[in-house]
Amino acid sequence: MQPQSNVLEVGKKLVDYCKRNQPLKAVDELYSEQIESQEAMETPGMPANVRGLEAIRKKNKQWEETMEVHSSQVDGPFPLGDRFAVHFKYDTTDKKTNQRWQMEEVGLYTVKDGKIIKEEFFYTM
Template sequence: MTTQDVADKLVGLCRQGQFSEAISTLYHNDIVSIEPDGSPQKEARGLSAVQQKTEEFNNMVEEIHGMEVSDPLVADKFFSISMKLDITFKGAPRTNIEEICLYQVENGKITREEFFFTPMAPQ
């Protein structure tokens, strides 16, 4: 798959809320995932670590009220998307999160992802 193919597939799965499916089918075994400073987990290395990080995030969520995923912007072996979430975390007020997600693709698989957003203050 080309970078554009991977980007389009990821966006389609994310828009359907199928994040686990996206990770299991599009991510490389040696994926590196980077979150901004102040996030609960700054870095995850390897497919199982990223899957676990996603599961931990899902366990913190009370309800997702809405989500918007942009079309991808592709250049060479990189692509970015913006994502907006209207979300309620367990024990926290409803909030909106806006982030830029940057991905690197090698041989048809995502090998690196990095998220840019302002982390919520601890409750």
Template sequence: MNTEAVAKRLVELCRKGEFEQAQRELFAPDAVSIEMPGAPAGAMGNAKGLEAIYEKGRQFNAMVETMHGGTVSDPLVAGNWFSVSMSMDVTFKGRSREQMSEICVYHVHDGKVVSEQFFYDMG
């Protein structure tokens, strides 16, 4: 699968809310997931390897009280890299409803995502 095909499939699955399925299908076993440096306490940290990435997603989901909606942009592809913009309208447990947005950058090698990195404003 080339980078554009990986990007389109990831967007398709993420728009359905099937994030773990996207990871199972499209990520390399030793992929890394990188958060913003200095992310606030309680934020998900970096993860290396699929099992750690799945667990990171499960921990995030455990913090969510209600997911009200979200969007995933079309991918922007450049060589072995692509990016998408994602937004979420979410209420976390014990907190008020929040609008979140981020740029997600993915690196593809041999048809699999080998890294994802998230860029967002920290409140």
């Protein structure tokens, strides 16, 4: 098990990138090549479970292309062992349907050797 301070540092950097709306910079700096991402559900054109940096980049780009974010709130990180959690709140509009909605989710991130190797998202819609 790695030191919790390392996990906390990775978590702080991720939260900082998210607050500055720079998720792709976070992916490039903080994510492992073998990253695994698990969403609570599939969305059109994106499976619930993806692996690898390119799949993560595609997922982030799809979010940017389909959603207009009016405001966001990012709280955390909340570390425990080799993991940390982040609480997200979004006020968004789907660019295709113009439907506006609020979303809350918790991201649980697992860190190994200073890189995020797994992200899991918990939410309801």
